[in-house]
Amino acid sequence: MQKIVLSMGVVFATTVSAICFSEAAIAQGSADGKKIFLDQKCNSCHSITAQGIPVKQVEGEEKNEKDPPDLSALGLERNADWIAKYLMKKESIKGEKHPKKFKGNEADLTAISQYLEAQKTKPKK
Numbered sequence: 728m729q730k731i732v733l734s735m736g737v738v739f740a741t742t743v744s745a746i747c748f749s750e751a752a753i754a755q756g757s758a759d760g761k762k763i764f765l766d767q768k769c770n771s772c773h774s775i776t777a778q779g780i781p782v783k784q785v786e787g788e789e790k791n792e793k794d795p796p797d798l799s800a801l802g803l804e805r806n807a808d809w810i811a812k813y814l815m816k817k818e819s820i821k822g823e824k825h826p827k828k829f830k831g832n833e834a835d836l837t838a839i840s841q842y843l844e845a846q847k848t849k850p851k852k
């Protein structure tokens with residue numbers, strides 16, 4: 728009996744560590760921009776439908792009176808350089824700056840801007 732419990736423990740531990748390792752690998756890879764997008768709660772206003780990211784109303788975050796666009800096709804119009812500036816309120820759309828200034832560091836800003844530039848899914852109409 729003890730032997731069975733022990734071997735079950737080994738199997739369990741192996742499975743858990745395998746899952747953890749594969750998740751760490753994903754987080755380090757190209758999913759970085761997505762992680763920052765979610766960490767910075769951009770999804771409290773914006774969806775990226777093509778990436779399976781819906782708008783999620785976050786408690787304590789103000790709701791936007793304007794209509795924040797879905798960002799699935801952003802890269803068809805904007806490049807990473809423009810996006811980074813816009814997120815730092817150094818660029819505007821029709822004279823209007825982004826409602827939120829980016830709060831992460833320089834590396835995060837670059838990663839999220841490149842991630843958003845890579846969003847080139849044409850909306851289905």
Ligand code: HEC
Pocket residue numbers: 764767768769770771772773789790791793794795796798801804805810813814820823824825826827829839843
């Ligand atoms: C409080 C709501 C809110 C949050 C939070 C927010 N945004 Fe926005 N965002 C908007 C609105 C509203 C617009 C449209 C502004 C306009 O058209 O003048 C916009 C526009 C944009 C655009 C330009 C889209 C275009 O059509 O070119 C980008 C890119 C963008 N947001 C990225 C982000 C990122 C990245 C984050 C997280 C760091 C974020 N936003 C967080 C409300 C928000």
